[in-house]
Amino acid sequence: MPNDTINNAIKKASGAGDSANYEEVVYEGYGPNGVAVIVEGSTDNRNRTASDVRHAFDKCGGNLGTTGCVSYLFERKGVIVIDKETTNKGEDDLMMLALEAGAEDFNVEEECYEITTSPEEFSNVREALEKEGLEFLEAEISQVPSTYVVLDEKGAERMQRLIDMLDDLDDVMNVYHNWEE
Secondary structure (H helix, E strand, O other), X not given: OOHHHHHHHXXXXXXXXXXXXXXXXXXXXXXXXXXXXXXXXXXXXXXXXXXXXXXXXXXXXXXXXXXXXXXXXXXXXXXXXEEHHHOOOOHHHHHHHHHHHOOOEEEEOOOXXXXXEOOXXXXXXXXXXXXXXXXXXXEEEEEEEOOOEOOOHHHHHHHHHHHHHHHHXXXXXXXXXXXXX
């Protein structure tokens, strides 16, 4: 084997001279029983990633769609989740704090509080809550579905398998869906 080939392999493995150009990609499609799915990723090879995502959809009873086929069912929102047990603030105090900081909505769940913001106000709300010493279970800008789909047991198994297959792909960063788990 020539020395140049060996040296190039070593350089590539160490990251030297890495000229890989990563780009953001978004795929949309339908999972089992018409569940809307959005897949966000970052790749240096669009063809490979598209093929991998298409294979996951096909294998689990779904199909990859065209751009815009399900995105209208989702809205970008900031989502902050706070565990009730980690805060000493009352529900009303926390709600007022979040709304005054610019939150759009405040929901009380069984074990947590869920605060929804516009993407533009997300940082302001998060910083205001952090100043009060609150810890978050989750704090991110996400795709929030406007409607949900309920699945039977078989459909739920296939949908979970699709999510797992997509999560296992190296190029996939986020998977959003409107399956009501």
